[in-house]
Amino acid sequence: MSKPFIALDWGTSSFRAYAVDGDGKVVNQVSAPEGILAVKEQKFEETLESHIGNWDKKLPVIASGMITSRQGWVECAYAECPAGATQLAKSLHVHKTTSGRQVHFITGMHFKSPSIHHDVIRGEETQVVGSLASGARHFVTPGTHSKWIEVEGKSVVSFATYMTGESFALYRQQSILGRLMTGDVADAAAFKRGVEQAFADPAGLLHALFSVRTLGLFKDVAAESLSSYLSGLLIGTEVAHATMGHDRSADYQILGSASLAEAYVTAMKLAGLKVTTGDPLCVISGQREIAHAAGVI
């Protein structure tokens, strides 16, 4: 039990707000394709009020996501890894809007990565904090930049970013590989073939990408299924690398949109991993936990 609040999940490409009651139940919600990159001239407050102007201004707003990045409303320094709800609660940044709302921004996290020196997340840490009650300790948040996040106790201890979603969009839309594609049928067999190609040779991505073209040229994969094969190739390469040398008996939980989560579940099961999907609204639970730890709600 805590106090009611407004949950704000504001990312690069979408805006989502939820009115949440004392039991953590969503009583009102609004979403729009107004991610931070669509907001002009720093008009973040105006955009917020255009969506929730008639919601109680006395309720605290708890915000997470790319809204705290350099391109966002208020840039917040990263919290250092390891950190959980307690540390994130201490790093909350409070901003009073001209309309009188108190917005509490949850900062992102920085990890001194042994593989790439620096790695960062903004928003996914809150989803993970909101998913700990499930018992899972290994999380994947698929997307433009997928994150593989490890938890010990109640703290995020490490994570790794993969540019898989952005790479798919680039090769699909901007490269020679898109030229042979006619439409994007979700072809499970072509997806699986891509995943297995990646598993057989995970260091060969730059080479295997060319097979998206040649399998099309030689009609081994239908033109409308080539994008499924490409997707499998990229996601398979990510899964192969992210689980290299890791405990194969671990339970993984996928957080995020249903269609993308399904693709990851398929690929990870092909790798022999144990995997489930998490709560799509875990970000609200995470915000509630962090704000409660901070005494805000």
Added chain:
Amino acid sequence: MSKPFIALDWGTSSFRAYAVDGDGKVVNQVSAPEGILAVKEQKFEETLESHIGNWDKKLPVIASGMITSRQGWVECAYAECPAGATQLAKSLHVHKTTSGRQVHFITGMHFKSPSIHHDVIRGEETQVVGSLASGARHFVTPGTHSKWIEVEGKSVVSFATYMTGESFALYRQQSILGRLMTGDVADAAAFKRGVEQAFADPAGLLHALFSVRTLGLFKDVAAESLSSYLSGLLIGTEVAHATMGHDRSADYQILGSASLAEAYVTAMKLAGLKVTTGDPLCVISGQREIAHAAGVI
């Protein structure tokens, strides 16, 4: 000694023609950024004549490159691997132009790849045939789609394509990675750092790409040097995979433009490989060899 001819090297992005005498010496040349993709409405003959209209129409024209692809002048079926000058000579496709020239098109090659089922080249086979006198038997042709080509005796026996150049252009120009880049200084240290990152973990490309962003964010690599780091990361990943399980004492020869060849020489030397650069005009030697074997010159 053979007869004089006109060498035509017509690729995706450039047009190059050379008048070659009986000793194989270039006596006249013209080049233009009129690759096959810049030619509208199949006006290949008009484009050719606009550049060499006053060259002797009795000389045979020997052509290689993407000009024989589906997007080119005359689509030629691939010759099957293994093949050398003798087989390519038998596959020559002759086309008589309305202005009375005889154009002999050299076809590309298809390889039943054990790694990706189908692999193809168009033009590089001719460069390799023209480089065999050097004694080298392992060739790399860097570019949009790099090719690693193996020769036994005088025949191309296998090859592998890497989408390295196209990937660099996509990530540099279209992805989030380009946003932190200010200009493109050729920074040898940043390039080397990228190569070494790739060598340390060649299966981790989708992860390491994100370091182009974080090393910029945390000012570990200067904004103007990030593109050199990205280039090193991609070329290093290609070199690591292409030489995996191969004889480390082999002599490699790089064919192609000087600046790109230099980057590959650097990366391959960092891998402990023996590597030299080949003749920039090897395509002419290859065309001469093939046309001579066919009795055309």
